[in-house]
Amino acid sequence: xxxxxxxPTPLQKLTxxxxxxxxxxxxxxxxxxxxxxxxxxxxxxxCDESGELRxxxxxYVNSEDIRFLDGANTPLKDGDEVSIIPxxxxx
Numbered sequence: 153x154x155x156x157x158x159x160p161t162p163l164q165k166l167t168x169x170x171x172x173x174x175x176x177x178x179x180x181x182x183x184x185x186x187x188x189x190x191x192x193x194x195x196x197x198x199c200d201e202s203g204e205l206r207x208x209x210x211x212y213v214n215s216e217d218i219r220f221l222d223g224a225n226t227p228l229k230d231g232d233e234v235s236i237i238p239x240x241x242x243x
Contacts, residue, residue, distance in 0.1 A: 154174045154175075154176065154230060154231070155174070155176065155177060155183055155228050155230070155231075155232045155233070155234055156172055156173075156231075156232070156234070157172065157173045157175050157187060157233075157234045157236065158171065158172055158233065159171055159172065159173060160236055162238060163197055166192075166193055166194045167190075173187065173190060173191070175187050175190060177228055178227060178229075179222075179224065179225050179227055179228060180205075180211060180213070180218055180224045180225070180226045180234070181225065182228075183228060184198060184199065197209075204224075205223065207239075208238060208239040209236060209237070209238055209239065210236075210237040210238075210239060211226075211235070211236060211237075212234065212237065213226055213232055213233070213234055214232055
């Protein structure tokens with residue numbers, strides 16, 4: 153099952169400067185494992201020490217925020233698009 157992952161610019165150094173990557177997974181959690189296999193080190197940027205998604209990184213599946221779906225257990229299907237968006241703070 154291929155899922156298109158949109159990688160933010162700050163993380164593209166871990167993806168050989170690719171802005172999009174195709175990965176496999178039936179949930180966001182599985183997708184992160186697949187992404188880590190392809191791009192070692194990226195999971196530590198997206199998850200904390202306990203493996204939970206970091207609060208300041210937002211994930212969207214087909215433009216829907218996974219915080220309002222099932223979080224890391226949000227199901228994925230072939231052809232879905234996952235966007236990884238780092239939060240920006242300022243004033």
